[in-house]
Amino acid sequence: xxxxxxxxxxxxxxxxxxxxxxxxxxxxxxxxxxxxxxxxxxxxxxxxxxxxxxxxxxxxxxxxxxxxxxxxxxxxxxxxxxxxxxxxxxxxxxxxxxxxxxxxxxxxxxxxxxxxxxxxxxxxxxxxxxxxxxxxxxxxxxxxxxxxxxxxxxxxxxxxxxxxxxxxxxxxxxxxxxxxxxxxxxxxxxxxxxxxxxxxxxxxxxxxxxxxxxxxxxxxxxxxxxxxxxxxxxxxxxxxxxxxxxxxxxxxxxxxxxxxxxxxxxxxxxxxxxxxxxxxxxxxxxxx
Amino acid sequence: xxxxxxxxxxxxxxxxxxxxxxxxxxxxxxxxxxxxxxxxxxxxxxxxxxxxxxxxxxxxxxxxxxxxxxxxxxxxxxxxxxxxxxxxxxxxxxxxxxxxxxxxxxxxxxxxxxxxxxxxxxxxxxxxxxxxxxxxxxxxxxxxxxxxxxxxxxxxxxxxxxxxxxxxxxxxxxxxxxxxxxxxxxxxxxxxxxxxxxxxxxxxxxxxxxxxxxxxxxxxxxxxxxxxxxxxxxxxxxxxxxxxxxxxxxxxxxxxxxxxxxxxxxxxxxxxxxxxxxxxxxxxxxxxxxx
Numbered sequence: 001x002x003x004x005x006x007x008x009x010x011x012x013x014x015x016x017x018x019x020x021x022x023x024x025x026x027x028x029x030x031x032x033x034x035x036x037x038x039x040x041x042x043x044x045x046x047x048x049x050x051x052x053x054x055x056x057x058x059x060x061x062x063x064x065x066x067x068x069x070x071x072x073x074x075x076x077x078x079x080x081x082x083x084x085x086x087x088x089x090x091x092x093x094x095x096x097x098x099x100x101x102x103x104x105x106x107x108x109x110x111x112x113x114x115x116x117x118x119x120x121x122x123x124x125x126x127x128x129x130x131x132x133x134x135x136x137x138x139x140x141x142x143x144x145x146x147x148x149x150x151x152x153x154x155x156x157x158x159x160x161x162x163x164x165x166x167x168x169x170x171x172x173x174x175x176x177x178x179x180x181x182x183x184x185x186x187x188x189x190x191x192x193x194x195x196x197x198x199x200x201x202x203x204x205x206x207x208x209x210x211x212x213x214x215x216x217x218x219x220x221x222x223x224x225x226x227x228x229x230x231x232x233x234x235x236x237x238x239x240x241x242x243x244x245x246x247x248x249x250x251x252x253x254x255x256x257x258x259x260x261x262x263x264x265x266x267x268x269x270x271x272x273x274x275x276x277x278x279x280x281x282x283x284x285x286x287x288x
Numbered sequence: 289x290x291x292x293x294x295x296x297x298x299x300x301x302x303x304x305x306x307x308x309x310x311x312x313x314x315x316x317x318x319x320x321x322x323x324x325x326x327x328x329x330x331x332x333x334x335x336x337x338x339x340x341x342x343x344x345x346x347x348x349x350x351x352x353x354x355x356x357x358x359x360x361x362x363x364x365x366x367x368x369x370x371x372x373x374x375x376x377x378x379x380x381x382x383x384x385x386x387x388x389x390x391x392x393x394x395x396x397x398x399x400x401x402x403x404x405x406x407x408x409x410x411x412x413x414x415x416x417x418x419x420x421x422x423x424x425x426x427x428x429x430x431x432x433x434x435x436x437x438x439x440x441x442x443x444x445x446x447x448x449x450x451x452x453x454x455x456x457x458x459x460x461x462x463x464x465x466x467x468x469x470x471x472x473x474x475x476x477x478x479x480x481x482x483x484x485x486x487x488x489x490x491x492x493x494x495x496x497x498x499x500x501x502x503x504x505x506x507x508x509x510x511x512x513x514x515x516x517x518x519x520x521x522x523x524x525x526x527x528x529x530x531x532x533x534x535x536x537x538x539x540x541x542x543x544x545x546x547x548x549x550x551x552x553x554x555x556x557x558x559x560x561x562x563x564x565x566x567x568x569x570x571x572x573x574x575x576x577x578x579x
Contacts, residue, residue, distance in 0.1 A: 034374045083562050090565075091373045092320060096510055097561035103503060103554030107547040218499055222385060225378035260389055267382040274367045274379050 001133040006251045012140045012209070014247025015147035016202040018240040020220055021227030022154070023198030025239035027073075028228060029171045030191035033081050034091065036098035037072075038224055039217025040105035041196045045069040046203035046212045047113050053120045053207075066200040073196025076101065077189055102217055110214040119211030139208055146201050151240060154194075158236075167191055171234060219263065226270040232280030242281065245269075294420055298488050300528050301423035302481050307508040307520030308430050309477035314506075315515030316438060317470045318450030319368050320377050323384040324505050327357040327478040328485070329391055329497030335483025336404045336492050337397070346410040346422050349483040357479025358472045365471040369464050372453070384499050391494040403493025410487045419488040426484065430477050435517055437473070446470055500550070507553040511560060513569035522569055527553055 024038045045065040052061025080097050124142065127135035158164040169177045170187045177184055199220075206212060227246055231238025249269060250262040257264075273280060306328055313319040331353030338345075338352045367379035391398050398404065409416050437443045445466045448456040457463050486492045504527065512523025530552060534545050560568075 034377075036377075080558060080562065084565075087565075092318075092514075093561045093565045095320070095374070095377060096506075097558045099503070099506075100554040100557030100559075100561070103557070104551050107550045107554070111544055111547050218381075218385065222378070222382055225374075226382065229375060229378055260393065264386050264389060267386045270382050271367065271379060274371055274375060278371050278375060 001131075002255060003252070004131070005134050006254055007248065008134065008136060008140065010248035010251025011244070012143045012247075013251055014244035015143045016205055017223050017227060017247045018243035019147055019150060019202040020199050021224045021231070021239045021243035022151070022236055023195040024224035025228045025231065025233075025236050026154075026167075026198070027191050027195035029234045029236060030167050031077075031081075031170070031188045033077075033085075033188075034095060034098070035073075035076070035192075035195070036095055036221065037076055037101045037105070037217075038195070038199065039219070039221035040102045041069050041072050042199045042203045042206075042220045043105060043109055043212065043214065043217045044072050045200040046207045046216065047109055047118075049200075049204045050113070050118055050120060050207055050212065062200075062204055065204055066197050069196040069200040069203070070193045073192040074189055077192040082185070102221075106214050106217055113214070115214055117211045117213045118207075119209075120207050122208055125208050137209075139205065143205050143209075146205070150198065150201065154198075154236075157194075163187070163190060222263070222270075223266060226266050228280075229278075230269060230273045230280055232282035235280070235282040238280060238282035294418070296528070296532070298418075298420045298423055298484075300524055301420065301427050302485050302488070303505065303508065303528060304521045304524040305423070305427050305430055305481035305484075306478055306505045307512065307524045308427070308434060309474040309481070310505050311509045311512075311514060311516075311520040312434055312437075312477075313470055313474045314509055315519075316443060316450060317446040317467060318372070319467065319471065320373070321364060321380045322377060322499070322502050322506060323364060323380040323387070324474075324478055325497045325499070325501035326384055326387040327361060327475040328482040328501070328505075329387065329492075329494070330357040330360055331479025331482025332486040332492045332496070333391075333398050333404065333482075334479065336407045336486040338483075339407050339410070339487060340404065344408040344410050344487070346412060346417065346419070346484070346487055349410070349487060350422075350426070350480045353479035353481075353483030354476040355479075357482065358476030361471045361475030362468070364475070365468045368467050368471060381499075384502055388494060388498055391497060399493065401494060403491060403495075404486070405491050407486055407490040407492070409490065419484050423481075423484050423488070426480055430480075431517065431521075433473075438517070442466065442469070503550075504553070507557055511553065511556055511568060513566055516569045519569035526568075 020042060024035060027033060027035045027038070045068055048068040049061045049065040052058065052064055076098070080101060081094060084093050084097055124139045125137045127137045130136045158168055166177065166182050166187050167190060170184055174184050223243065223246060227239045227243040230246070231240070231242035246266045246269060250265045253262060253265045306324060310321065310324045313321060334352040334356040335349035338349045342348065364380060364383060368376055371379070392401050410419060411417065445456065445461045448461060449463050449466060453463060485496070508523035508527050509520050510523070511526060512521065513519030530549050531545055534540055534548055535542070540548055
């Protein structure tokens with residue numbers, strides 16, 4: 001029964017990982033920008049929600065969290081990545097600039113909201129016994145439902161709408177896209193807005209379950225990068241699936257190791273993929 | 289006052305060693321590691337254990353630090369041989385986070401969260417010595433080695449594989465060997481820095497080897513200028529004098545100095561990348577480090 005409990009717990013964590021990682025993969029796939037401040041987006045959204053929650057405003061808080069994530073993502077695109085890409089867009093320059101922002105955000109949050117773990121208390125995270133010795137909180141169903149709804153909506157958007165098709169085209173051939181008269185700048189902003197917005201629900205649900213701390217961005221980045229690489233770069237489905245898989249793996253591993261090693265499981269999976277299959281599950285071997 | 293200055297100088301020298309060795313792989317080989325503090329830590333624990341269990345001989349401690357850190361650099365060289373750029377950053381970041389867990393859990397070797405305490409003062413040939421001259425000599429040697437390696441065939445091979453890996457391989461350069469060697473050299477250097485750090489403070493714990501520390505060293509390299517000989521030194525001096533400078537600004541509460549310092553260099557990294565990607569010392573007319 002412990003196994004089932006851990007598996008379900010892992011699905012809940014994995015659903016949140018999948019959302020965050022898919023946002024990261026969407027941005028990376030469409031714009032080829034390794035958005036290293038995606039963890040900062042997550043942290044900002046989570047802490048904005050926390051602030052509103054403490055003021056007794058959960059629903060406006062959820063909207064504000066999404067808005068804050070989108071504004072931050074767009075700001076990064078407009079004021080950091082675009083000026084860099086205008087003169088020279090080497091990976092190194094983009095990475096360092098984003099990393100600097102992530103450091104600033106982490107410390108600002110620490111100064112404003114205080115350091116250490118912060119979480120919200122809600123009856124939604126109270127566990128009930130659903131099967132003998134298996135406990136589930138209502139938040140489990142919320143996390144799964146939110147993930148499913150958002151993924152269905154996202155894939156409908158990417159396949160059925162003009163802008164969604166444009167986003168996929170941007171990933172494949174930006175020059176051809178411009179030749180067809182579409183604005184790659186506008187599409188890249190769309191990718192950042194969508195990808196950042198996807199981090200917000202995950203951040204809110206994380207605040208309700210395990211809680212946040214100011215350094216949560218590191219963990220989020222590791223998971224997002226690991227899921228993107230394991231899933232295969234450019235594959236949104238791959239990133240989501242890998243995120244889910246990492247969540248389950250981390251949780252099920254608790255049967256054998258202590259909690260502090262859970263992150264290590266994700267690291268080992270990432271390491272194994274980098275060494276044995278760098279193109280990931282769904283990736284095609286490509287020359288970079 | 290003299291003690292304060294000597295202490296600051298020792299710390300600057302040790303961090304300059306870290307920055308110079310990180311610059312060697314980032315600036316010349318294009319291997320972007322955010323796990324440099326791991327090898328600093330390995331060296332520190334190895335050096336501390338030598339001093340605690342055998343004799344507090346700084347040379348032996350440095351040797352142990354270099355061997356342990358250089359040997360375990362294979363952990364990072366392995367992914368570096370398979371992938372580059374973003375992928376490698378992900379691998380090194382994972383390694384850094386794993387290492388912090390390992391350092392806090394492996395109590396017999398590292399003392400856990402509490403760390404290793406009461407490391408004896410270093411003595412050389414029976415005479416107690418201070419760490420400052422040792423650190424300065426080590427720094428000078430490492431800068432000399434960097435300059436020599438950079439001018440020689442090895443340095444040119446590294447720069448070639450940084451700028452165009454496939455081309456370097458096509459011209460018959462042994463890319464795998466060059467990367468592994470560069471990595472071992474840089475990590476062994478960080479290990480020496482770690483051993484000196486442990487002897488200087490006579491106390492080490494995992495706090496000094498976290499991701500934040502890796503980021504600090506990276507900021508030194510970037511703010512100073514990647515791929516330059518003196519850049520990392522300049523970066524180390526600037527970033528380490530920052531906390532003392534900030535302490536004089538009255539409206540910053542003392543508890544927030546660390547956070548303000550990180551905000552300042554985080555901001556500096558971002559602004560430099562937007563406006564002056566080659567760093568303070570870097571020459572803009574030359575090609576920039578690309579990974």
